Amino acid sequence: MAALLSGSDRQSRDFPNSPSVVGWPYDTGAARAKAAIAFVRSGPASAIGYARRAILSDPISAQAVSILGRAELFSQHQLEARKAFQVSGQLGWRDAMTQIYWLDQALQDENYRVAAERLDALLRQTPDDENRDRFLAAVAATPEGRAALAERLKLAPPWALPMAYDLRDLPTDALLQRVDLMRRTGKGVWECAASEVLAQKLITQNLLDDAQSVWALNCGSAGSLVYDGGFEKFDMLKPATGFAWQISDRGDVEIAVLKNATGGQSLSLSNRSTRTLPILNQLVVLKPGRYRLVWRTPETPLTEARQILTSLNCTFDLSDAVEGNAVAGKQNTWSRDVIVDRQCPARRLTFWLPPRAEAHLDNVELLTEY
Structure with a gap:
């Protein structure tokens, strides 16, 4: 019987709507799934009980504590939410909601070093997170925020490349934030190909000085104002972009x-x-x-x-x-x-x-x- 209950509990973590039992000693997966369903269907307050049940079953699970923190936060229980996220924050760095909570708190406190660290922890897990550009723009909105982000980018995290390539429909102010981040980070993180994408985007918006500075940073021209004057990087099979021949x-x-x-x-x-x-x-x-x-x-x-x-x-x-x-x-x-x-x-x-x-x-x- 215990094996059956455990199996259904593990299944509920991946398939929240699958049959599962809440109330036995090892029901953390089922309780977390029920909390998630209750949060969506009945509101955050209805998820608090299930979240607490998940913590009783697995008190060192950052995800279980984070679910409680989220339910308390959206129920306007600010103090209880903070207590929960203080605990989940000590149980590891892999829970996304915990990182988002402390990212927001750091921004409110204007602690840009901590905000950059939290965003770095979040994006190292999911470099293509759907909220990446919004979070980046929030931290990079001030020179102090961009300086803090540049310190994280100097470590060449896995989200550095998608940040440079995936520009989609970024507004002009966000593009200019990326330019400043590249300048502050300096050489060694991005190859020329990454600069080409941003430089071409800037050229199409007639931001030529910024385009040239990004290009020069990672596609250096050895003192000449001409890029690749010796044609060492010349490739007839590659479409020319930016300041290439x-x-x-x-x-x-x-x-x-x-x-x-x-x-x-x-x-x-x-x-x-x-x-x-x-x-x-x-x-x-x-x-x-x-x-x-x-x-x-x-x-x-x-x-x-x-x-x-x-x-x-x-x-x-x-x-x-x-x-x-x-x-x-x-x-x-x-x-x-x-x-x-x-x-x-x-x-x-x-x-x-x-x-x-x-x-x-x-x-x-x-x-x-x-």
């Missing part, structure tokens, strides 16, 4: 990745059409000032290399595209100076080729002139 989709433009002897990469560019075309471009965000664009054309005849045109405009504008000047003392190296005004915050750095032209391209840099 974008290539022409025309059938009369050919681009190939070339491997050099040291394992690095360069690009082979070819324009088979009868007019000058933009072959390769990248979005860059620049402050007004003077800049120098530098690039190399390895294994390219001088006459072909000289035909490469570059522009740095708000749009694709061939009228601004000019040839580079050979850099003295540096073989196959070209440069041009550019003055950037306040016309637009983001510009397209574009490489053009005239009709029937071919060239190799490598080591693109955009440097600030002092």
